[in-house]
Amino acid sequence: MNIYYITGTSRGLGKALAEGLLRDSASHVTGLARNNSIVHERYKHVEIDLADPQQVMDFQFGEHPGAASITLINNAGAVGPVKYAGKMTDANIARLYQVNLIAPSLLINAFIRSYTDHAATKNIINVSSGAGKNPIDGWSVYCATKAGIDMFSRTVNEELNLSGSKNFRIWSVAPGIVDTAMQEEIRNSDPGNFSRLSQFISYHSSSQLAQPDEVAKKYFRILESPSTFTEVVISVKDIDPDTPPKQP
Template sequence: MHYYFITGTSYGLGKALAEKLVQRSNVYVFGIARTCTISHKQYEHIHADLGEPSQLKLITELFKKAFQKEDQLYLINNAGIVDPIRYTGKFSPDEIQKLFQVNLLSVVQLTNAFLQIPVSSFARRVILNISSGAANKVSDGWALYGASKAGVDHFSLHVARELEIDQQAHTRIFSVAPGVVDTRMQQKIRETPIESFSTLNRFLDLDANKQLVPADQVAQKLLQITDAPELFAQTILSVRDF
C-alpha cells in the first residue's frame, strides 16, 4: 500500500494532489487541514490547524500505524500561509508566530516524527516539502514568508545530508518550488495594498495575462518526484526545471 500524508488539502495544490492520488489503486491518503472538501473511500481527513502546535499530535499519531515492510510512505508538507505581507516593524507577535509555525516549524516537527517510523516498517519513504521561489529572492514586504521558505529549503538540505551519512537510501527528502500556481494564496497576494510591497503589479499581471498555472498541472509534476525519487538527484528543485 502507498500511504500519503498531505497537509493543506482543503483547496489549492494540496487538494489537487489528494484528488489525483485517490484515483490510483493501492493508495490511501490522509488529508490534514482545518476543513474537509474531499469525499472518497481512499481518503481520510484529519481536522487539524497547523498553526496550533498542540494539534500536531493528531498527525504524528498517524505515523505510529502498524505499516507493513512492503508499504511505501509519503509525507507532503504542503500547507502554507503568506499573510502578513507588509514591512517589518508592522507585524504583531501572534502573526510572526503563526506564520513560522505553519510554514516552517510544522514542517520540522512532522518530518522529525515521520523519520521516527522504524526502517523495518516500509519499503520506501519520501518527504516532499513545498517551498517557494521566495526562498532565494528578496522582496519588500515578504520578509516572513521568504525567511520561512528559506528555512524549509535549508532544513531539507540538512536532513538529506543526514540520510546520506546514515545510508538511508530508501528515504529521500525534497524541497520544491511549485512556481506561480492559481490558488487562493495568489488571490490573497493580489488583494494586498501596494503600500505593503512594491511588486504587487507583477502578481496582478500574472493573473491578467493568464500566466498562473492550474493546481492540477503542478500536482502532476510533483507526483513525478514521489513516483520516481531515484530520478531526481538534487534536494532543492523547481517544477520549472522538469
C-alpha cells in the same frame, strides 16, 4: 499499497495532489487540514490546525504494515498578512513561522522516527518557493521560512545519508506561481506594503498562473522516478510531466 500524508488538502495544490493520487487504486491518502472538501473511500481526513504546535506534536503516523511506499507531503503554507517588518504583529510572525517551518519540521521528525525500521520506500516532499531564494518586500517571514525549509531538507538529507537510513528520500520543491487562494490574497495586498502588487495582478489577468492539477503532475513525476531527481532543492520548472520517467 501506497500511503500518503498531505497537509493543506482542503483547497489549492494540496487538494489537487490528494485527488490526483487517489486516481490510483493502490493509493490511500490522509489529509491534514482544518477543513475537509474531499469525499473518497480511500481518503481519511484529520482535522488539525497546523498553527497550533501542540496539535502537530500530538499527531501520530499510522503503522501501515505491508505498505510499499509511505510519503509525507508538507504542502500547507501561508504568506500573509503581507506587511513590512515593523508593521506586523508578533502573533502573525509567530503563526507564519509555525505553519511554514515549525509544523513541517515537526512532522518530518515524527515521520522519520516512525518509519526508520519500516521496509517501505519513504518519501518526504516539502512544497517550497522561489521566495526562499529571492527577497520580496512584504514577504519577509514567508521568504525566511521557505529558505528555512530548503535548508532543513538539505540537512536532513545529509543526516539520512550519514546515518545509513534506508529507503528515505527528501526534496524541497518550488511549485512556481499557482492559481490558488494564496495568490488571491497577494493580489489584495496593500501596495504600500508590497511594491510588486501590479506584477502579481498582471500574472492573473494575463493567465500566467499555473493550475493546481497541472503542477501536481510534476510532483507526481518525482514519486514515479525518484532516482532521477538527485538534487534536494528543485523547482517544478525543471520537471517535464509529459516526459516518460527515466529508469533508475
